[in-house]
Amino acid sequence: MTITGCCECSAVTYSITDSPVYVYACHCLNCQTRSGSAFAEHAMVPVSAFACDGRIMGYKRLAHGVEFEEVFCAVCHTRVFNKNSLLADMIFLRAGTLAGSQTLNPIAHIWISRKQDWITLPEGIPAFAESPTPEEFGAAIQTAERRGHV
Ligand SMILES: [Zn+2]
Numbered sequence: 408m409t410i411t412g413c414c415e416c417s418a419v420t421y422s423i424t425d426s427p428v429y430v431y432a433c434h435c436l437n438c439q440t441r442s443g444s445a446f447a448e449h450a451m452v453p454v455s456a457f458a459c460d461g462r463i464m465g466y467k468r469l470a471h472g473v474e475f476e477e478v479f480c481a482v483c484h485t486r487v488f489n490k491n492s493l494l495a496d497m498i499f500l501r502a503g504t505l506a507g508s509q510t511l512n513p514i515a516h517i518w519i520s521r522k523q524d525w526i527t528l529p530e531g532i533p534a535f536a537e538s539p540t541p542e543e544f545g546a547a548i549q550t551a552e553r554r555g556h557v
C-alpha cells in the first residue's frame with residue numbers, strides 16, 4: 408500500500424510504501440513555536456519506505472549533541488520532514504502534509520505537560536507528560552493496533 412503527501416504548493420510530493428504511518432501529536436513548546444500552532448503532528452517512517460520528489464531545501468541544527476536536518480519545499484517553504492543523527496534510518500514526517508490529513512487520529516499525545524489549556528485530549532489515547540521511552544511508544548502502537556486504529 409502506498410500513502411502520499413505533498414507540501415502546500417504541491418512542488419514537493421512524497422510516497423510511503425508498505426509501511427504503517429503512526430501519527431502522534433507533540434505539544435512541546437518547540438513544536439508550538441515552529442508550527443506557529445497549538446501542537447505538531449509527526450509520524451516516524453523508515454527511510455527505506457520513503458520517496459520524495461521535487462525541489463527541497465533545508466538546514467541543519469545541533470541540539471544536545473544530536474544533529475537535526477529540517478527539510479522544506481524550496482518553493483512554498485512548507486516544512487515536510489526532518490531527520491536526526493540519533494535515528495538516522497527514520498524520517499520524521501510533518502503529518503499534516505499527508506493526503507487526507509483531515510482524517511488523521513493520533514495514536515499518542517506527547518509532552519502534554521506543555522499542552523495548551525483549551526485542548527481536551529480524547530479518552531483512551533495514550534498521553535505522556537514528556538517524551539515516551541521507545542518501549543512506551545511501542546506500547547502505544549500496540550494499543551492502537553488492538554483498537555484496529557491503523
Ligand atoms: Zn511547496
Ligand SMILES: [Zn+2]
Pocket residue numbers: 433434435436437438439447518
Ligand atoms: Zn515537540
